[in-house]
Amino acid sequence: MNGKTVVIGVIGSDVHAVGNKIIDYALTHAGFKVVNVGVLSSQEDFINAAIETNADAIMVSSLYGHGEIDCQGFRDKCNESGLDNLILYIGGNIVVGKQDFVEVEARFKNLGFNRVYAPGVKIEAGIEDLKKDLNIKE
Amino acid sequence: MNGKTVVIGVIGSDVHAVGNKIIDYALTHAGFKVVNVGVLSSQEDFINAAIETNADAIMVSSLYGHGEIDCQGFRDKCNESGLDNLILYIGGNIVVGKQDFVEVEARFKNLGFNRVYAPGVKIEAGIEDLKKDLNIKE
Amino acid sequence: MELKNQKITMDDFINVRKEVLKTWQTGAQIADFDKCIEYASSVPKNKNFALKLKSAKMNHIVLIQPRAGVALVEDQIQLLQYLETEGEADLLPVTIDSYTRQNRYENCSLGIQESLRLCRSMLNGFPAVNHGIAGCRKLQESLTMPLQARHGTPDARLLSEIIHASGWTSNEGGGISYNIPYSKDVSLEKTIRDWQYCDRLAAIYEENGIPINREPFGPLTGTLVPPSMSNAIAIIEALLAATQGVKHITVGYGQCGNQIQDIAAIKALELQTDEYLHHYGFLNIVTTTVFHQWMGGFPKDEAKAYGAIANASVTAALAKVTKVIVKTPHEAFGIPTKEANANGLKCTKMVINLMEDQRAYMSKKLQEQVEIIKAETKCILDAVFEVGKGDLAIGVIEAFKRGILDVPFAPSIHTANKILPARDNYGAVRYLDAGNVPLSEELLNYNRFMLEKRAKLQKREVSFQMTVDDIFAVSEGRLVGRPERK
Amino acid sequence: MELKNQKITMDDFINVRKEVLKTWQTGAQIADFDKCIEYASSVPKNKNFALKLKSAKMNHIVLIQPRAGVALVEDQIQLLQYLETEGEADLLPVTIDSYTRQNRYENCSLGIQESLRLCRSMLNGFPAVNHGIAGCRKLQESLTMPLQARHGTPDARLLSEIIHASGWTSNEGGGISYNIPYSKDVSLEKTIRDWQYCDRLAAIYEENGIPINREPFGPLTGTLVPPSMSNAIAIIEALLAATQGVKHITVGYGQCGNQIQDIAAIKALELQTDEYLHHYGFLNIVTTTVFHQWMGGFPKDEAKAYGAIANASVTAALAKVTKVIVKTPHEAFGIPTKEANANGLKCTKMVINLMEDQRAYMSKKLQEQVEIIKAETKCILDAVFEVGKGDLAIGVIEAFKRGILDVPFAPSIHTANKILPARDNYGAVRYLDAGNVPLSEELLNYNRFMLEKRAKLQKREVSFQMTVDDIFAVSEGRLVGRPERK
Ligand code: B12
Numbered sequence A, B: 001m002n003g004k005t006v007v008i009g010v011i012g013s014d015v016h017a018v019g020n021k022i023i024d025y026a027l028t029h030a031g032f033k034v035v036n037v038g039v040l041s042s043q044e045d046f047i048n049a050a051i052e053t054n055a056d057a058i059m060v061s062s063l064y065g066h067g068e069i070d071c072q073g074f075r076d077k078c079n080e081s082g083l084d085n086l087i088l089y090i091g092g093n094i095v096v097g098k099q100d101f102v103e104v105e106a107r108f109k110n111l112g113f114n115r116v117y118a119p120g121v122k123i124e125a126g127i128e129d130l131k132k133d134l135n136i137k138e
Numbered sequence C, D: 001m002e003l004k005n006q007k008i009t010m011d012d013f014i015n016v017r018k019e020v021l022k023t024w025q026t027g028a029q030i031a032d033f034d035k036c037i038e039y040a041s042s043v044p045k046n047k048n049f050a051l052k053l054k055s056a057k058m059n060h061i062v063l064i065q066p067r068a069g070v071a072l073v074e075d076q077i078q079l080l081q082y083l084e085t086e087g088e089a090d091l092l093p094v095t096i097d098s099y100t101r102q103n104r105y106e107n108c109s110l111g112i113q114e115s116l117r118l119c120r121s122m123l124n125g126f127p128a129v130n131h132g133i134a135g136c137r138k139l140q141e142s143l144t145m146p147l148q149a150r151h152g153t154p155d156a157r158l159l160s161e162i163i164h165a166s167g168w169t170s171n172e173g174g175g176i177s178y179n180i181p182y183s184k185d186v187s188l189e190k191t192i193r194d195w196q197y198c199d200r201l202a203a204i205y206e207e208n209g210i211p212i213n214r215e216p217f218g219p220l221t222g223t224l225v226p227p228s229m230s231n232a233i234a235i236i237e238a239l240l241a242a243t244q245g246v247k248h249i250t251v252g253y254g255q256c257g258n259q260i261q262d263i264a265a266i267k268a269l270e271l272q273t274d275e276y277l278h279h280y281g282f283l284n285i286v287t288t289t290v291f292h293q294w295m296g297g298f299p300k301d302e303a304k305a306y307g308a309i310a311n312a313s314v315t316a317a318l319a320k321v322t323k324v325i326v327k328t329p330h331e332a333f334g335i336p337t338k339e340a341n342a343n344g345l346k347c348t349k350m351v352i353n354l355m356e357d358q359r360a361y362m363s364k365k366l367q368e369q370v371e372i373i374k375a376e377t378k379c380i381l382d383a384v385f386e387v388g389k390g391d392l393a394i395g396v397i398e399a400f401k402r403g404i405l406d407v408p409f410a411p412s413i414h415t416a417n418k419i420l421p422a423r424d425n426y427g428a429v430r431y432l433d434a435g436n437v438p439l440s441e442e443l444l445n446y447n448r449f450m451l452e453k454r455a456k457l458q459k460r461e462v463s464f465q466m467t468v469d470d471i472f473a474v475s476e477g478r479l480v481g482r483p484e485r486k
């Protein structure tokens, strides 16, 4: 255990559960305390869980293509809830179709995400980054 | 029989025999007298056959990619041999690789071919054109 | 009213119908049921999904069908026309967007607006309910191939009403298969009841001379589902549909990847579906089969994706299924462009054509695998009937509670989530942990034995890590997961 | 000196060698044979073609190999490096250009110049003789995978000398297979003799501790060659090579398209090659197999080409051949770009990996087809030995004269050109007219019967038009030609 807490889940009307289960498994093995709000989760579900557990980061998954709609105003809502410096990642298949990822990344950074992951980037890459961002030493 | 004679063959160091056999079969069925110089034929082979049989057209096949080299000066050689108005077609896979066909066509028209056919255009199309060019009525 | 596996009476149906039509404004347009049937009758018979499948079955032809859905009607028309002509599709889908699937029609409205504004589809499918019969009929009339709704909607009653009233002659889904993989906390009581409604609706059209095809969603979570589990659920949904009077049923199966197991699963599914239907007195039902090309994570490289697509097509051709649902070279990234979609179809069509006069021949190995899948499926179905005390609907509820029916990697809290699958050394999917699935001792031993064999060859323990490795294997370019890659 | 199937003496070899090296200026560089062997010995063992095949055979691994050749050394290096890394090729080819194949080295010089001038390859392959050992060694040293020359050269003596002296450890070809499909009027006496030289050359390297692989070209004209005819010729060339002392032989087969027939043909080829080698006293030869993806006309559509490529790969994986020669999505157009070439490889690799732990199981049908191919092949080979009065080389000459051996659609005037092949209703290639091929009455009846069946189903006569339809079928997207398309 490294003492850090991460909220994970799949946002919106998205039911893709496999990656979510894998992420849960991988983060736990990497020493994080994992709070999994599961599939079909709203922005509020993520934020409430983060407040309740005093989380250090939220890792949003979006697979089904509606990520862009589902994430509108997420960072603002975090700020309103006092989660100003919370680390916010998103990954999966976050937009509809095969789009130029540089552009996609920019759009989501604009929405307030600290890091944005392309399709099929494995969770291990996210964990590496998280350790960096949270100053966790191996 | 429509009274017209066509010389066919495969030019250069090219041994692709299947299309040549099919073309022989198809032209014969369409009423032409066919003089087949076969595979591995030089420009001279075509021209001599055309002179000997007083042919109306030459249909060159080139499949293996060296068509551009093999056909240098073909029209000049025809002219030198007194075959000034002979109809000259070429088809098959006449250049190396998948190239823009508009450009390829222009290159071969420059070499003096009356009609130039893209990969996989079937001989039936060539026969249609030949009937037009030789004023053959069905 | 207590849930039971029995035909909904016309009175009950009409009462529920009134409520259903109120759930979104477009419902009002189809209040007059007779007009709906009249319209549906006017659709040319060569555009009937059920009849096309029947004739394909009789002629041993394998049909191909894409997935495809965008936000706007005009775009959907263009997309499907392209897939008909350029893609050589034999059957057309309308893939419904995820908000509709959750009955969030307001979100759909927003999605439609945003799509208009940004000039690209902001929805991952076609919001058929929002477009109503105006849009849905226009779509159907613009196409020459039969149309089917493909979705993943726990409560698809309004959607089903609108599509059939628009002349779409097939509907995918079922009370289990569109609940467990597609929702988090919707009760099976509710979805089974709602899908009884959808089945009854299809049957009413059928009774009025319009054949309607119903297709339980075979692959479930698409992720290492053991064939006997998906077959058992497909057969259950076929029986539930038949009870409501459905006459054209397509049972489905998602490729697992071991060719022999996949062919065996299709054969077992064909045989047992008919056996169970006959046993329960349904004698005049046209059953057909659908094979889904690999439903798990796909390789990102397009050439490799083509390899996966064509490999699946060979299996489909050898098994002589009635239709194949086709993936595209964009699968790993997102909703395909229409070109990528057509490419998946053409690649599939080529293979199906090359193999059209060929089929799988029986070998000892194939026979063995058919027997094993049939035996496992029978263990499961016997137990479902038993705990339902003879009523299949009640049996399903009970069976899920007890873990007799159990779907791996599902989002729903209503599956026990106790079974764990993994591949054996040949890539066949086995029960690593059967949880509470009541397989016989012999079958459990067989599953265990096959996995031990892999463990030995891979020099490691039988464990969940195998399952994890298997989940990523195909997208990384192989079938069976390996402990470590150098 | 009379042609005979016997090992060339060292004296004769050395005498001929002197003449061979004079046929082009680069020959002089390899006059010192010991230096050649010394260089070849220095090539790391993991780059040895023969050893890599042997280990693949032992481990039941299927390797993949592209075709690839361009005019210039630097471009060839870049191309093959790309196919190693991006294309995941296991074995590398150097496809030789068509002028070299006809020993027209002056034309090659022109082609090299033009390629330099126009900055695109004006040759359809790599002119290895013109580049000499300087270019060929540089190429070999720049790569990590074993290298093979693939060509179609009736007289490949100088070419073979140069490549082996450059550390390329495999050579494709044979006195029949690089004559009949690749020339118009070169006598079999000459090509058999010239290939005895190439075989003896390979064997000398082998005797000096450098394993060299030799691969008769299995597919011949690639156009509806009945499996027993290509198998018979492959076995003959294996025996001719073994006689010269070759120890590593890869027998080949080009996909016909009916999966069962293709698997049966590979099995028959494996079995009978070993049988005949053993029978003639060659006991310590490593025989491996190569499967060529569809060698006839390809579909122009790239998605369909992928379908054809992957479908062939499934057959190869099921038959567990040692290696597969891979086509590309550009096949119908021309020499592929390096990207298209890598895509063909990746598609193939995906399928081979997905099927790596799977294989074909014996069914009654498969057994039957193996028996038929073996019986046909035996009829042919028995007759060849008979007319050769025990000498295989003489037998081949005689057999071609009489039409006992006969290759359809060949350019050569030295094949009787009497047999006509066509597909039966399942796509298997049969003898429509066996010409003078001495099949037993029973086998002739079987061939006839299978074709009559097709004729009946297609409602037409058994005729040459069937063959013509079959020639175009695959490029038009199916396997079996149809009388008319609507
Ligand atoms: C299996 C699957 C399904 C199953 C899901 C079963 C279930 N309940 O879980 C079923 C069949 C039910 C399904 C349904 C649908 N699906 Co789906 N599905 C897939 C598929 C093939 C694999 C997903 C998967 O399980 N991968 C394996 C896991 C382990 O990987 P993963 O999910 O990608 O997660 C990993 C990484 O992405 C990463 N990651 C994920 N999140 C995050 C977050 C952070 C911060 C980081 C660092 C990393 C990270 O780490 C994870 C573990 O390594 C993908 C395509 C693909 N990838 O090949 C399509 C795909 C995701 N589905 C898609 C769609 C559209 C749908 C449907 C809407 C319609 C349809 N096609 O049927 C419905 C959606 C229903 C809904 N309301 O959500 C699209 C999404 C399109 C888009 N974004 O443009 C995809 C991409 C297919 C496609 N190309 O069209 N699907």
Ligand code: B12
Residues within 6 Å of the ligand: B013, B014, B015, B016, B017, B018, B019, B020, B022, B023, B059, B060, B061, B062, B063, B064, B065, B066, B089, B090, B091, B092, B093, B094, B095, B096, B097, B098, B117, B119, B120, B121, B122, B123, B124, B125, B126, B127, D067, D095, D097, D098, D101, D124, D125, D151, D152, D181, D182, D220, D221, D222, D223, D295, D296, D297, D298, D299, D330, D331, D332, D333, D334, D335, D336, D409, D410, D411, D471
């Ligand atoms: C079968 C085949 C072979 C066989 C040929 C057997 C034989 N002796 O006939 C073998 C295996 C021996 C072979 C060898 C080679 N081949 Co080859 N071969 C093919 C293949 C697959 C099919 C050709 C065929 O028979 N098609 C069926 C017939 C009926 O069609 P067709 O030949 O195209 O002819 C029709 C039309 O083109 C048209 N047509 C032809 N000529 C004309 C002329 C006119 C005026 C008109 C109107 C129409 C017309 O009508 C014909 C009948 O409908 C093609 C690729 C393809 N098309 O899929 C490559 C292909 C032609 N081969 C190719 C090459 C490079 C070679 C080799 C150099 C090297 C190699 N790859 O092994 C050697 C060449 C040896 C030599 N010196 O020529 C390349 C040519 C590349 C290019 N142009 O850029 C091709 C395109 C493959 C590729 N993409 O790399 N090949």
